[in-house]
Amino acid sequence: MSQNLRVKSSNFIDETSRISFKFNGKTYYGFKGDTLASALLANNVHLVGRSFKYHRPRGIMTSGSEEPNAIVQVGNDKAITEPNVRATEVEIYNGLEAKSQNCWPSVNFDIGGINNFLSPLLPAGFYYKTFMWPASFWEKYEIAIRHSAGLGRSPTKPDTDIYEHRYIHCDVLVIGAGISGIMAAKSAAQNNLNTLLLDEKNELGGTTIYQNSDNFKIDNKISSEWLNDEIEELKKLDNLEIKTRTSVAAYHGYNYLLARENLTDHQSKDEKVNKVRQRLLKIRAKKVIIATGSLERPLVFNNNDRPGIMLSSAVKKYADYYGVICGKKNIFFTNNDTAYESAISLYKKGINVHCVIDIRENSNSSIVKEAQDLGIKIYWSHTVVDTHGYKKLKQISIMELSKDGQSFANSNKTVLDCDCLGIAGGWTPAVHLFTQSGGKLKFREKDQVFIPNIYPSKQISIGSCNGDFELDEIIKNTSDTLKDFLEIDNSDYDNLTVKTTKETSKKNIWLLPSDKFIGKTKPFVDYQNDATAKDIKLALREGFRSIEHVKRYTTTGMGTDQGKLGNMHALGIIADTTGVKMGEVGTTTFRPPYTPLTFGTIVGRNVGEYFDIFRRTPMNDWHINNNAEFENVGQWKRAWYYPRGNESMHEAVQRESKATRESAGILDASTLGKIDIQGSDASEFLNRVYTNAWSKLGIGKCRYGLMLNEDGMVYDDGVTTRLGENHYIMTTTTGGAANVMSKLEDYLQTEWPELDVYLTSVTDHFATATIGGPNSKKILNKLIPNLDLSDENFPHMSFKKVKIGKINCRIMRISFTGELSYEINVQANYGKSLWEQCIDAGKEFNITPYGTETMHLLRAEKGFIIVGQDTDGTMTPIDLQMDWVVSKKKYDFIGKRSLYRSDTMREDRKQMVGLLTDDSNTILEEGAQIVSEFNQNPVQMLGHVTSSYFSPNLNKSIALAVVKGGKDMMGKKLFIPMEDKTINVTVVDPVFLDKENKRLNA
Amino acid sequence: MFLINCPYCGERDQSEFIAGGEAHIERPKQPTELSDDEWAEYLFMRKNIKGIQFERWNHAHGCRKWFNMIRDTSNDEIKLIYKMGEKPPKG
């Protein structure tokens, strides 16, 4: 193993702990503390991926979450492999396996690389322009594109990792643990504020923590030493929770933030067994302090993307923090002083620094002078015009800039050997979270950065994300801002002495000139999406003006890195090209998440059986033991049918239906919604919410009610029983229970607060068994021998409160099937016992348990509607031919006025009818469209089938349908065109069985 | 995600609430007296303005009480919360 690319000096790497990992199938070694990126660089591996469009070789560019190039697939397990991970954020562990993405067949030989040579044919908008036409070719293109493109591979098996969610409430949330974040967290926690400090890195301290230069001193200590002491102090404080490896993904309104805490991604397989992998923190903070720092920008010049070209700050971090030498012939290319810090730091470690190329004419700042004193050569007013080397940078060409920076002073070109070029284009405040929260930016002309201006909530940005770049500014402004924001009187940071170097000149050239025609160059702005400056210029030439449009057309900033590096250049190039001021071009919208989130984190524990909650009736075990199939009705698991032996669903339903009408059936109706209604105005309340009249309903009697929306459309239905003078129990549909409850509460609280009415949802309090069929009376008689079941004593639509054994029961004689039937309600805990007693008592009558499917069939035979199946929110009671349930006398009820609107009174509305197929064995499809003739163009759709069954009791196919003007079509022939045939039907009355209701009193 | 100060329970997360549309639209006391247009005005017409809007909210997963809210829809700032039946402030 060669680790000769290490300098011994790092406090952050444990060289005694060697770690073995695989990259693209080859085994390498690194040390504990390395990221995949630093370990690869230490092994002289620069080529780590291919770009998205041109498949150009790409290397590690940065040292953080903004990395655009080094995007890898981690893990080769089918269940827990993860694409699109930044190598700069992966902490290595023994057994780590990672590979390059977006290359095929391998990163060294990539067939898509041919796009690089075809690139004159692949300009901005290429995919839109070419592949969208002709449309029929898309399928062919797509196969080729999908194969060569793609950002990684999804896992093919369910994720076996554990994720969870946690809510956190705090007084102060500090995002970012760099120098200003540490100051903020300490100030807050010291002042008795409950504080949460988050940082995406594994260590606290940001970039200052490895700043060893004596150019930067605080309180006469080297800045890193001072900060280290602060962190030690900080860790001793109560009131403070610190979370590292935690990235804030989203900042929503009212200081609600989402963060991803990474708990085990840095651990080996053995270490992370049974541990939570990632946690989504849902944070509500009284105050938020954003200290997210700033991102170094690259420079935009021809071929600025070769492996070996890196941000100058990254070159410095790899040397200072990880002890890794990125190149043997290092050159820095800059427009500001940052590169000199890096150059001096490398130089002092004995790492070769060949020269600094600076586009400025000169600088008299102390750090530049120090570099000169050390003998580092500086090319003033020079720019890199080209770079050379395919898979690794070998040389660069430089030329002297003209005064205006747009062309050259002469035609001399110097070629320099170089395997690592540290580029420094200035710093961009990381304002992503600030703008996500709704904050408004302002543009600072002096150094051309966007900084926070108007805060939408109790929050503040401090440090370099607020545009403070010099150490003395950071300390002073952070200290002042914190005192004000946290309302504290004095601070540890009031009178600190700070030594720093000051930048004295700045120069921004967003697109550096080349000696070649721009069409022949590749100045990359967005590395991940291969968007170049020339693509942006092309978009502008083609008429795009808005930054949002240019972004989408060129795909600038649309990669997984969301253009963290290149967005400012895109704006600058647009401003320069169009002559609009940069501040007026504006930025694109920053959207969450700041860095990608796993789906696992988002769903947390809500997977598999916990994905959604479900409700079961007290009789559920009996249904399972008796082979029931279940269907979901809302959240309820309802018995659907009970197949015997090899019975199909159809066979089971036919048997259950027949048995019920011939002798007796039993249904678990516990899921029906039940609302207990009490109060002296209960009757008046029902008058107002149902279409029919309630005042005269006697105590102990039941009545069917239809509930409308204010627009006159049917909303829900059910039977309500008067239990006492001021006491009713209302039943609702299973699916409508919660909505009905809410709606009734709404009217009571907001429209009719004068009514003395109290509503209580008691759906779960009762279990309900419905026994029906000609023998149901005999069965009930066995259960309650002393109850007089005669029609005189216990008529249809009445109620008795009795006991079965010791169980208190409420029995309603009501029917949804047209059969004589009894609905027995007991306190829910007795549900299973009641059910078993009914089954026992019914044995001699072949009592047959039936599920929801048979219930639906039986009621369809009687022409009873199911709200939500035969209605869809556009049906009035008149449309349903249910005029009988609508009171003409009542002055008002919910929806009444709407029944007299011109639209609801139209004769040609869709109306409920029955349909019989000419061939009685043909069963219609629910949802099938109905027409009256085919010779129209277009054919007019009259309506559709809402319910359809084969009736075993009538021995023919029956259906309910809604048909335009259907009421007046009795006997008319209509057609149902299907894919393979047309079915002839006849319109009939929707009541197919027992029109005279004889069976109710059988 | 709003933090809503329920007048009965105090500050709670928005996920506990449902929004109920525009506030102070009273159900006509004598609907049958209204023309189709007047009834349609009550039934269908709602404001959807950028700026100060009066809304009904319900603490559905809490006390289940309805209340009124004045919210600036341009920046989601909740200006005022007051109980049902209370009159909105002038101006």
Ligand SMILES: [Zn+2]
């Ligand atoms: Zn409440």
